[in-house]
Amino acid sequence: MTTKWHSLCRHIGCMRLASERGYCDRHLSDADTHGWDPKRGNASERGYGWKWAKLRQKVLSRDAGLCQRCFVTGRITPACQVDHILPKSAGGSDAMDNLQALCDECHRVKTITEREAARLRARRQQTAHWPNQIAYIGCNASKSSKFSRSRSLMINNCSGSASDGCNQNTSSVPSV
DSSP, rough: OOOOOOOOOOOOOOSSSSOTTBSSSSSEEEEEEEESSSOOOOTTTOOSSHHHHHHHHHHHTTTTTOHHHHHHHHHHHHOOOEEEESGGGHHHOOGGGGEEEHHHHHHHHHHHHHHHHHHOOOOOOOOHTTHHHHOOOOSSTTTTSSSSSSSSEEOOOOOOGGGGSSSSSOOOEEEE
């Protein structure tokens, strides 16, 4: 009878034996958060099948196998990645003029920058309705008044003097 060899848990720093899916009983929940995401689909379902492999080779040969971002700065670095200049998530296509060869480091930096920009766009869309919901209490300030946002929104341009038409030093509205 053969015995199954157990490996160590894949959780960083854990020295227990793995029981199922590469994790010990304590870290089994990590198996659900790491690895393949069924909602994303596999590479072929996301549009990176055999057609992409052929297109990738065309781009690498067109760019002479060199990272285009490094090349512009005068460095010669071999390219390992083919990247969408305008990401597909932002409406980019697989057209040759929208693809560039990049080294791993340039691709990593560009991906992080795009991801952060997408987060900021989403945050702006989420908070775009806030100025319309601010109630200006206690002064005649308009919606264009300067304000600072922390735990509450404060109208800063109100001095509290009668010449401003204001009867309070500041007005505070709880954050939404």
